[in-house]
Amino acid sequence: MHLNWPGGQLIWQRPGGLPGQVKRHDGKVQIGPVIGIMTTGVRNDRMRPVGIRTGLLGDFVRAAKELDVLCYIFNAADIDWQARTVRGVTLVGPSGNERWSFQVFPLPDVVYNRVPHRKAEVADDVMRCKRRCQELQIPLFNERFINKREMYNWLLRDATTKDLIPVTERLTTADTLARFCKQHALVYLKPTGGSLGMGIIRVVRKGQVYNIRFRRDKGHRNTTFSTAPALYRFVRSYNATRTYLMQQGIELMQYKGNATDFRVHMHKDGSGQWQAAGIGGKVAGRGAVTTHVHNGGHVLAGDVILRDWYGADAKRMRQQLIESSVRVCRSLEGLLQGPVGEWGLDAGIDQNGRIWIFEANAKPGRAIFKHPDLREAGRRSARFAIEYAATLAGQPLRKEGAG
Numbered sequence: 001m002h003l004n005w006p007g008g009q010l011i012w013q014r015p016g017g018l019p020g021q022v023k024r025h026d027g028k029v030q031i032g033p034v035i036g037i038m039t040t041g042v043r044n045d046r047m048r049p050v051g052i053r054t055g056l057l058g059d060f061v062r063a064a065k066e067l068d069v070l071c072y073i074f075n076a077a078d079i080d081w082q083a084r085t086v087r088g089v090t091l092v093g094p095s096g097n098e099r100w101s102f103q104v105f106p107l108p109d110v111v112y113n114r115v116p117h118r119k120a121e122v123a124d125d126v127m128r129c130k131r132r133c134q135e136l137q138i139p140l141f142n143e144r145f146i147n148k149r150e151m152y153n154w155l156l157r158d159a160t161t162k163d164l165i166p167v168t169e170r171l172t173t174a175d176t177l178a179r180f181c182k183q184h185a186l187v188y189l190k191p192t193g194g195s196l197g198m199g200i201i202r203v204v205r206k207g208q209v210y211n212i213r214f215r216r217d218k219g220h221r222n223t224t225f226s227t228a229p230a231l232y233r234f235v236r237s238y239n240a241t242r243t244y245l246m247q248q249g250i251e252l253m254q255y256k257g258n259a260t261d262f263r264v265h266m267h268k269d270g271s272g273q274w275q276a277a278g279i280g281g282k283v284a285g286r287g288a289v290t291t292h293v294h295n296g297g298h299v300l301a302g303d304v305i306l307r308d309w310y311g312a313d314a315k316r317m318r319q320q321l322i323e324s325s326v327r328v329c330r331s332l333e334g335l336l337q338g339p340v341g342e343w344g345l346d347a348g349i350d351q352n353g354r355i356w357i358f359e360a361n362a363k364p365g366r367a368i369f370k371h372p373d374l375r376e377a378g379r380r381s382a383r384f385a386i387e388y389a390a391t392l393a394g395q396p397l398r399k400e401g402a403g
Helices: 051-066 124-135 148-157 174-183 228-238 302-335 372-392
Strands: 002-004 022-025 028-031 034-039 070-080 085-092 099-106 110-113 168-170 186-191 201-206 209-216 219-225 244-248 258-268 274-283 298-301 342-349 355-361
Touching (some): 034 099, 051 070, 051 085, 051 372, 070 099, 148 244, 148 355, 168 174, 209 228, 219 228, 258 372, 298 302, 302 342
Parallel strands (some): 034 070
Antiparallel strands (some): 002 028, 085 099, 168 244, 186 201, 258 274, 258 342, 274 298
16 A cells, blocks of 8 residues: 655554555555455454454465565454545464454555355445445455356356366256266266255166265265156255256275365465465265265375375376366456456366366365365465465565465
């Protein structure tokens, strides 16, 4: 941000203890870049100001602090547009002894959209913040969530990515379900707006019989249907408020007897190039419908799994996985308005070594980075986000995230 310097006096004085790069240029003082992380649920709690998301968002604030960049978290409702100030929270103090501090900050130079869910995304304060940022030409990146249907439709229409996506169609009638299951012996039925593997149903057709597996009451259950209409009625009652998609099932490679896929955490770096900050392997729990940790799975470093499968060829497969992920990220940029700096991709490798992309998350979680072997990847991921934000603000940092 730029501040006037009338009579040698700052209009806004940076509070002591906060990071930030201060420069004078043409009679003005430049303090920045100033990065604001927009969310909801910030509360007056100096231990956990964003509740269970304090650790997730704190990763970005901590990375900014290490790069001597001022970054704060704020509720979309806590902006005084007339005064051009924001009440937010940031980390202060030496590394290892940091504490959360609430301050009144200037408007950010760039906004990183980390609104936590779809309902909050359409709240009046969030919509107003987006609109005002556009009017004031404040860059805002990662505009919104996407749902599975629009993601699959987009990627399947793109010649550069359609070979990476399993066949996917909307579930509309019992007849469409019967036809799809006839074409694909293994099918996954997915709610369009679901997350964490919630609501997914696995269907295996054997002759005229449909064997399904699904999650209910914190456990997995099996049942069988002899007709497609009976299965269709079950799906509609199982998750009555959701629109479902039918997706071709892929027989994934297995690690120690369990289906395994990967979370590829993608970021744009300070030069605007897509990079894989980290790759986590997700190993399904015994008998689970999906590989999600929520469903009993566990995380390993992706390289550990690739070496187990491919030995000396693991680096080549890792590079193919990254190249496929970059193709998807580049394609999906066209789906959102404004700049995009991050995607969390769920990818898999089948028994023939073919790479598939199953999901693209616009606001990915960071659970994979809790694994000891992926903690440095987590720090790299957070640095990429800050470096990209600084570049969008027109104040690129001298050093871009390496490591």
